[in-house]
Amino acid sequence: MSSEMLKDLAVRILDKIPRRKELYADVRIVWRRQERLKLTNFQPDVCLTEEDLGVGIRVYLAGHWGFAATSSLRSDSIDRAISKALASAGSSAYISIQGVPFQIPPQVVADYQTPVEIDPLSKSLEDKLGLLEAACRAMKSEKSVLLAEASLDIFKESKAFASTIGSVITQTTVHCGAGIAAYAVDGPSVQVRSYPANFGGDYHAAGYEFIEALDLVGHAPRVASEAAELLRAPVCPCGPTTVILESSQLALQIHESIGHAVELDRILGHEASFAGTSFIAPEMIGNFEYASPIVNVTADATSVGGLGTFCFDDEGVAAKAEPIVKEGRLVGVLSSCSTAPLIGRESSGAMRADGWQHFPLVRMTNINLEAGNKSLQELIEETDKGLWLETNRSWSIDDKRLHFQFATELAREINKGKLGKLYRNPVYFGTTPQFWRSCDAICGKEEWRIWGVPNCGKGEPMQVARVGHGCAPARFRNVQVGGVQ
Amino acid sequence: MPLEKNVNFLTEALRALRVENCELLYEEERRGLTRFAQDRIHQSSETEGRWLTVRCVEEGRVGLSKTRCFDREALARAAKQAKELAQSLPTPEYPRSLPSAYAGSFQGANDEATAHIQPFERAQIVRNLLDGKGKSKAELSGALVTRRETMCVVSTAGVRVFEERTRVDVNLVATGSGGTGRGFWTGWRISDAPWRRLLDEALAGATSRQETRTELRGNQRVVLDYLAVGQMIGFLGYLGFGAKSFIEKRSFLVSQLGEMIASPQLTVLEDPLSVVPVAHDYEGMPRKRTVLIQEGVACGLVTDSFTATLMGRENTGHAAQPDSPEGPLPTNMVVREGQLSLEELLNLVDEGIYIRDLHYVNVVEPMSTTITGMTRHGTYLIRGGKLTQRLPDFRFQVKILDFLRALIGIGRERRPAEGPCGIVESPPLASECFRIVGAAEQDQKRRRQ
Numbered sequence: 001m002s003s004e005m006l007k008d009l010a011v012r013i014l015d016k017i018p019r020r021k022e023l024y025a026d027v028r029i030v031w032r033r034q035e036r037l038k039l040t041n042f043q044p045d046v047c048l049t050e051e052d053l054g055v056g057i058r059v060y061l062a063g064h065w066g067f068a069a070t071s072s073l074r075s076d077s078i079d080r081a082i083s084k085a086l087a088s089a090g091s092s093a094y095i096s097i098q099g100v101p102f103q104i105p106p107q108v109v110a111d112y113q114t115p116v117e118i119d120p121l122s123k124s125l126e127d128k129l130g131l132l133e134a135a136c137r138a139m140k141s142e143k144s145v146l147l148a149e150a151s152l153d154i155f156k157e158s159k160a161f162a163s164t165i166g167s168v169i170t171q172t173t174v175h176c177g178a179g180i181a182a183y184a185v186d187g188p189s190v191q192v193r194s195y196p197a198n199f200g201g202d203y204h205a206a207g208y209e210f211i212e213a214l215d216l217v218g219h220a221p222r223v224a225s226e227a228a229e230l231l232r233a234p235v236c237p238c239g240p241t242t243v244i245l246e247s248s249q250l251a252l253q254i255h256e257s258i259g260h261a262v263e264l265d266r267i268l269g270h271e272a273s274f275a276g277t278s279f280i281a282p283e284m285i286g287n288f289e290y291a292s293p294i295v296n297v298t299a300d301a302t303s304v305g306g307l308g309t310f311c312f313d314d315e316g317v318a319a320k321a322e323p324i325v326k327e328g329r330l331v332g333v334l335s336s337c338s339t340a341p342l343i344g345r346e347s348s349g350a351m352r353a354d355g356w357q358h359f360p361l362v363r364m365t366n367i368n369l370e371a372g373n374k375s376l377q378e379l380i381e382e383t384d385k386g387l388w389l390e391t392n393r394s395w396s397i398d399d400k401r402l403h404f405q406f407a408t409e410l411a412r413e414i415n416k417g418k419l420g421k422l423y424r425n426p427v428y429f430g431t432t433p434q435f436w437r438s439c440d441a442i443c444g445k446e447e448w449r450i451w452g453v454p455n456c457g458k459g460e461p462m463q464v465a466r467v468g469h470g471c472a473p474a475r476f477r478n479v480q481v482g483g484v485q
Numbered sequence: 486m487p488l489e490k491n492v493n494f495l496t497e498a499l500r501a502l503r504v505e506n507c508e509l510l511y512e513e514e515r516r517g518l519t520r521f522a523q524d525r526i527h528q529s530s531e532t533e534g535r536w537l538t539v540r541c542v543e544e545g546r547v548g549l550s551k552t553r554c555f556d557r558e559a560l561a562r563a564a565k566q567a568k569e570l571a572q573s574l575p576t577p578e579y580p581r582s583l584p585s586a587y588a589g590s591f592q593g594a595n596d597e598a599t600a601h602i603q604p605f606e607r608a609q610i611v612r613n614l615l616d617g618k619g620k621s622k623a624e625l626s627g628a629l630v631t632r633r634e635t636m637c638v639v640s641t642a643g644v645r646v647f648e649e650r651t652r653v654d655v656n657l658v659a660t661g662s663g664g665t666g667r668g669f670w671t672g673w674r675i676s677d678a679p680w681r682r683l684l685d686e687a688l689a690g691a692t693s694r695q696e697t698r699t700e701l702r703g704n705q706r707v708v709l710d711y712l713a714v715g716q717m718i719g720f721l722g723y724l725g726f727g728a729k730s731f732i733e734k735r736s737f738l739v740s741q742l743g744e745m746i747a748s749p750q751l752t753v754l755e756d757p758l759s760v761v762p763v764a765h766d767y768e769g770m771p772r773k774r775t776v777l778i779q780e781g782v783a784c785g786l787v788t789d790s791f792t793a794t795l796m797g798r799e800n801t802g803h804a805a806q807p808d809s810p811e812g813p814l815p816t817n818m819v820v821r822e823g824q825l826s827l828e829e830l831l832n833l834v835d836e837g838i839y840i841r842d843l844h845y846v847n848v849v850e851p852m853s854t855t856i857t858g859m860t861r862h863g864t865y866l867i868r869g870g871k872l873t874q875r876l877p878d879f880r881f882q883v884k885i886l887d888f889l890r891a892l893i894g895i896g897r898e899r900r901p902a903e904g905p906c907g908i909v910e911s912p913p914l915a916s917e918c919f920r921i922v923g924a925a926e927q928d929q930k931r932r933r934q
Contacts, residue, residue: 044574048549067530088529091605095612125573273626273658
């Protein structure tokens with residue numbers, strides 16, 4: 001369905017909503033096309049095409065939000081959804097529960113599209129499957145690899161937004177991702193190595209050119225041999241040490257211990273019943289030492305290639321690049337038109353919904369750790385003793401985003417400035433501000449890249465957001481590290 | 486749409502597609518949601534959506550196509566895409582096929598009052614909960630979700646199945662001077678929800694005073710209440726008791742099926758009709774009650790039609806949604822109850838800790854069943870067989886099998902809790918093995934605590 005058709009439909013649905021003086025409403029129509037292909041040992045695992053379409057209607061009436069959504073675009077279904085949205089807003093007012101504020105965003109009319117070189121949906125199935133099959137074969141050349149997985153995921157979304165203040169926006173985003181994983185097995189021991197990251201690889205707002213550039217087949221033999229090598233590697237030693245985090249692992253560290261912690265709805269307690277709150281209190285914004293002075297973090301919804309890149313959020317607020325941590329100090333948060341007024345700020349443009357069927361929430365955009373000034377070689381050479389930790393394997397953090405534990409697929413000893421022995425099953429843990437305050441070096445722009453996280457869960461029932469994290473490898477001192485037997 | 490009409494519609498659609506070896510899966514959900522925090526409803530929504538999944542099998546290769554569009558053109562397009570996808574795939578070593586003919590229906594857990602609850606009725610429930618706090622200064626937050634779910638499966642192999650059910654999830658968290666407390670309930674009939682008990686449990690956690698920080702490290706004797714047990718047992722099911730990971734040799738069960746893996750006190754079943762009954766799987770096959778652990782011995786796992794054929798075992802009817810990469814998993818696990826009250830379990834432990842709930846649990850190492858996470862919503866010191874002071878939350882890292890081998894007592898009251906892939910109905914468990922690896926930092930200056 002074209003953007004123009006979606007836009008016309010959104011405006012027509014908006015016109016059906018009975019106007020009242022005090023009413024604000026917006027309509028969001030979302031069309032999605034997804035293609036997921038996964039081979040395991042060259043065998044088809046999940047191979048799917050998916051087409052999703054529906055409309056979400058949000059109304060704000062006398063201080064209360066109501067929302068209704070339907071996958072049917074028939075006139076009677078739309079009418080029912082409008083009635084339900086109004087009834088939902090009215091129900092909260094009906095029992096006199098305190099209302100929520102809403103800062104009406106500026107009117108805007110705009111169109112946006114992800115720049116794409118090769119339309120991923122135009123690429124033939126044979127080409128895509130051929131790539132995955134070749135990657136599986138290359139991994140299976142290693143004897144101990146019993147399971148070789150290769151997958152790719154193509155996501156295209158067209159969205160039309162229309163609101164009672166006269167905003168009309170269409171946005172088309174295209175995301176591509178791919179990855180490989182080799183499972184080496186020796187009796188009861190199983191070790192996994194993946195590329196470019198675990199859990200499906202890496203994702204970009206880009207066309208098929210991104211998947212081609214990953215060179216899955218070229219990396220497959222290394223991935224397989226590292227998985228086999230890990231079977232024989234000793235368990236990672238325990239104790240405090242210096243760690244250098246490879247950038248895909250650092251991306252997840254940023255995600256869990258900065259990104260979620262600075263979501264204003266969590267800070268205000270709106271997510272207390274499920275995902276939790278935040279160790280940050282509103283009065284800490286502007287004066288809390290979050291990290292060492294070399295750490296600068298930006299919420300940038302305009303980053304090229306980020307999964308959190310868009311032109312307007314799902315309230316029609318323009319995408320921004322806002323500092324979150326500046327020279328180590330907490331200066332900003334992620335917010336919406338209903339949460340920002342509660343702390344006397346303006347929306348940061350971070351209100352995003354998963355598809356048409358959900359009420360938008362405060363979500364991450366691209367939460368980027370700005371580049372430092374070292375090369376990776378310098379960073380390692382300047383480290384006397386420590387560990388290089390690469391590729392996430394497991395993550396967990398408490399409900400205030402304070403106490404975390406991560407496991408990575410591998411650790412390499414750093415001894416007198418050189419990478420050495422391989423260790424298996426490393427874990428590291430710490431507390432958010434202490435950990436970030438121990439950051440004493442960040443690699444420069446040459447090592448900086450943006451990683452895509454397509455599965456960020458939040459809300460109740462769970463909504464999945466696609467977000468990005470730009471970063472380069474960074475060094476942290478005195479980190480508690482352990483190994484799982 | 487009434488059920489019969491759904492099935493007839495699908496059967497007609499299948500016939501019109503003129504595709505061989507084809508299955509249509511229809512799913513419909515109508516969901517009402519009210520979320521609240523700090524005495525405000527911040528989300529109230531009503532959603533209705535339906536999906537059609539077309540599964541085509543061509544010489545053992547499976548192509549899938551999903552759509553929300555139901556006009557003739559869209560259905561034909563979906564079928565064509567699924568067929569073309571199947572034809573493009575490499576020839577599999579183990580060909581797949583559609584399950585053979587079966588007809589069935591289930592509406593045994595379908596409550597009209599739950600299906601038709603209105604937004605203002607849900608808001609009234611929230612109002613009642615807020616009023617029920619009385620003089621407590623704790624802040625309440627939570628979510629009330631009601632659903633009606635419809636599923637139909639028809640196939641050219643002769644499957645013709647429909648099922649309609651309702652579901653209610655209530656999650657209630659109170660935040661007060663002592664920390665947080667939680668009440669959780671799930672069922673299929675809103676009139677069954679024990680509102681007062683949920684509120685009391687949440688408030689109890691919020692008002693119990695947090696005492697001075699206690700350094701606890703290493704192995705502890707513990708009582709895990711049913712919410713925490715739901716996570717432990719649920720992760721065990723996820724890691725080991727699905728056929729796909731077993732076939733792929735990624736499951737700890739590969740070397741331990743038929744072996745004693747837990748205390749002989751422990752029996753765990755997969756009972757699809759427990760708590761929130763689901764009678765058919767996503768291939769339309771009847772879901773069967775399956776014993777997973779019998780008196781400590783690992784004796785079964787759950788399968789779908791493909792994995793059952795590969796393993797030469799019975800199909801237990803646990804096919805996941807066709808696009809799920811996980812394969813069949815236990816989704817309605819039940820831990821057989823014991824004889825002991827909570828007080829007796831505390832007595833048995835004598836010196837140790839009581840844990841109400843676990844938060845953000847994740848797998849660290851699957852073959853050793855090592856998981857990590859935080860304790861949440863009430864962690865207490867047990868001294869002399871009694872709950873004494875409230876403790877801060879702790880990070881744990883535990884091998885689930887070690888915990889289950891060291892069981893010393895099982896409670897007598899089963900209650901439903903959330904696991905990673907479904908509901909786990911369980912009593913509290915007492916064990917001598919639960920490893921604490923760190924304490925949460927004291928909260929920074931919090932506005933509300």
